[in-house]
Amino acid sequence: MPLLEFVNFYLVPGIVLGAIYAVGAIGITLVFGILRFAHFAHGDMATFGAFAALALVSAGMDPWTALPLAMAVTAGVAIGVDKTFYDYLKERPKIVTVMASLGVALMLRSVVQVVWGVDPKAYATGIVRPDDYFGLLLRPRELYTLAAVALIVVGLALFLGRTKWGKAMRAMSDNPDLARLSGVDNRKVTMLTWAIVGALCAAAGFLLGIHAEVHSMMGWELLLPMFAAAIVGGVGRVGGAVLGGLIVGLAEELSIFILPAQYKAATAFALLLLILLVRPRGLLNGKVL
Secondary structure: OOHHHHHHHHHHHHHHHHHHHHHHHHHHHHHHHHHOOOOOOHHHHHHHHHHHHHHHHHOOOOHHHHHHHHHHHHHHHHHHHHHHHHHHHOOOOHHHHHHHHHHHHHHHHHHHHHHHOOOOEOOOOOOOOOEEEOOEEEOHHHHHHHHHHHHHHHHHHHHHHHOHHHHHHHHHHHOHHHHHHOOOOHHHHHHHHHHHHHHHHHHHHHHHHHHOOEOOOHHHHHHHHHHHHHHHHOOOOHHHHHHHHHHHHHHHHHHHHOOOHHHOOHHHHHHHHHHHHHOOOOOOOOOOO
């Protein structure tokens, strides 16, 4: 197989898909690193964000302009979900909150199905031909996706590393009690965390939908790859989530060389099992944030 053909039809789609998984995995690792539980409503929150963007696009807005607004709306929904369903469980064992997140997932999915229906929908119709960059074939949406993911990752890294509230989030992830004694308002940090997680969910759902279509079960299908990406890279590490997302995305696209295409989704599960058996703390050793 010629090198350019391999890059255009396997490597580029794998990197784009991995970048989308990375955005979702960052949200998972933030919830686990700061709030200490696995959030199983993550995928359906991404679905809600994707449909929120669709509603804006249906009103005549450009999809890429609708993305920041959908992220803001989903951030508000995430805060509301925390206040309504998770906050009063914070003194209970974390497994109770995990089970509650399954219920939240079902509720969010039902809202999407009632409001938008169960039929697949798209942000835009028609065939978009790729542009040729010295033999490298890239569609505008692929370039925009990679640029958006890079902007999100760099912006979040700068926020966590250089701002007051970012450092407060890191302090809370290290030791919530010590952070509170040091003057950190843990309730505000929790609210900020959910706002960021909701925005990341919307971005992941939108970016996945713009490359294919949006439907009510897309979040459920997205959940396993996102969790696999977070665990492969090392739960609790933002950089690990990015690395894990790229690994899972590339593995899915390259798996068709040894597996039938319909088994592509099983690749994330196989990687998850492998990393849990060989290196349970992940490739980057799970260092918090």
